[in-house]
Amino acid sequence: MRLVAAFFALILPALSFAQNYSIGTGGQSGIYYPLGGALAKVWSDKVEGVNVKAEVTAASVENTIKVVRGDMLAGIAMGNVVLDAYEGAGQFPGEMPVKVLFALYPNLVHALTLQNSGITQLADLKGKRVSLGAPGSGTAVTSAALLKSIGIDPKKDIRAVYLNYSETTNALANGQVDAGFIVGGQGVGAVTQVALTHKVRVLPVSEKDRSKFIAENPAYSSYTIPGDVYNGVGQVDTLSIWNVLVVRADMSDDMAFNLTKAAFENMGDVRKVVKVVEATTKANASRLSGVPLHPGAEKYLNSIN
Template sequence: MKKTLIALSMALLTPAMASAENYSIGTGGQSGTYYPFGGALAKVWTDNIDNISVKAEVSAASVENTIKVVRGDMLTGLAMGNVVLDAYEGVGKFPTKMPVNVLFALYPNLVHAMSLKDSGISSVLDMKGKRVSLGAPGSGTAVTSAALLESMGIDVEKDIKAVYLNYSETTNALSNGQIDAGFIVGGQGVGAVTQFALTKDIQILSIPADAQKKFIGEYPAYSSYTIPADVYKGVNAVDTLSIWNVLVVKADMSEEMAYQLTKTAYENIDKVRQVVKAAEMTTPENASRLAGVPLHPGAEKYLAEQQ
C-alpha cells in the first residue's frame, strides 16, 4: 500500500515537474518579423540549454508580451523599446512601474506609414478625415502610430477614423479599399509590406525632418532612419523613424537563466540569421541600444566576459 501511494504521488508530481521546464517566448502575428525571430530563438534555446523547452507564442506583440512576462506567463518576449521603457517608468499603457529588464536589443523597427499610390494621400497630414489602421490592439505599432499622429497635430479620436488591425489585416484592408492608410512598425523588409508591394502600387510616406525632430524630442528612444530605395518594389527612399526591438524579461529572473539565454543566443545567432535577416543587427555591441531600461545582470555578466 505504501509503495502504491509513493508511486501515485510521483505520477501526480511528474506533469508539474515537466511543465516547469516548458516556456514560451512572446512574439507577434505570423505575418511580421517577431514570429520567425522568436521561433528561431526558441529552437536555439531548446536545442542548446539542458532541461528547458521553449516555444514561440503568437500574440498581439509588444504590450501584451511585456504584461505577460511580468505576470510570469512568458519567459521572455519581443517588444519595441518604447513600450518596455513605458513599462519600466509606469507611463502610457502601464499605470504603475513594471519590474522589467532587457536581455539584449535585437534590431531596429521602422515606421511604415502606407497607402496606395492612387489614394490621394501624399503625406501623413493627409490622413485627417481618413480611415487609418493604427496597428493591432496591444501592439507597439499602435502605441507608436498614435503617438506620432498626436505629435504631428492629428487627434486620433477626432481627426481620423481609427481601426486597429495587425500587419496582414492592414495590408488586406488597404488592398480591398476598406481603409485609406495604415501603419506597420517592423524591421526593414518586413514580410507583410514586401508582399503588399508585389501585388499593389504602394507608397510609404516620409516623415518630414521637422516632425522627426519634434517627435524624437518627445520620445528620445526613437531615432531617424532612411529606408533605402527598392527595399520594397517600386518604393523610393523613405525618411522615417526607428525604434529598437528588445527581449524583455522580468527583473527577478535568475542570473543564471538570463546568462544562459544570452550566451546561447549569441553563440548561435548565425542560425537565427538563416531565418531572419534582421538578426544581422543582433550583436553584443548593440545589446544595450535601449537607453533607460537596465540590462539584466545575467546578460551583463555574459557581455562583460566578451570584453
C-alpha cells in the same frame, strides 16, 4: 525486466526535468514570430532544463504584460513599450519589474498607402480611414503618438481601426482603409508582399516632424529606408525604434546568462531565419537607453570580445 525498469528509472527524471516556457512574439505575418521561433529552438536545444515555444500574440504590450505576470519567459517588444513599462508610463499603471536581455534590431515606421490614394504626407491622413495596428501592439502605441505629435487626434481626426499587419495590408488592397501603419523591421513581409501586387507609397516623416517626435520620445531615432527595399518604393525618411527581449527583473542571473550565451553563440542559425538580426550584436545590445540590461545578460556580454 529489472534491467529495463532500472533503465527507465534513470532516464525518466532527465526527460521530465525540462520546464516548458514560451517566448512572446507577434502575428504570423511579421518578423517577431519567425524570430521568436528561431530563438525558442536555440534555447530548447542549447540551454539545459528549458523547453521553449513561440507564442502568437498581439506583440509588444501583450508580451510585456505577460512577462511581468510570469506567463512568459521572455517577450519580443518595441523599446518604447518596455521603457513605458519600466517607468510606469503610457498604458502601464505603475512601474513594472522589467529588464532587457539584449536589443535585437530596429523597427521602422511604415506609414503605408496606395499611390493612387492622393495621400502624400502624414498631414493628409486627417479625416481618412487609418489602421493604427493591432490592439496591444507597439505599432498602435507608435502610430497614435506620431499622429498626436503632428497635431492629429487619433480619436477625433481620423476614422481609426486596429488591425494587425496582414489585416492592414489586406484592408488597404481591398479599399477598406486609406492608409495603415506597420512598425516592423526593414523588409517586413506584409509590406513586401503587398508591394508586389499593388503600387504602394510609404509616407515620409519630415525632418521637422522627426525632430519634434524624437524630442518627445527619445527612445526613437531617424532612419532612411533605402530605395527598392520594397517593389516600386524609393528612399524614404522615417523613424526607428529598437526591438528588445524583455524579461522579468527577478529572472535568475544564471538563466539570463545562459539564454544570452546560447542566443549569441548560435546567432548564425537565427540569421538564417531572420536576416535583420544581423543588427543583434554586442555593440547594439544596450541600444535602448533608460531600461537596464539584466545583470546575468550583462555578465555574459562583458565576457565576450
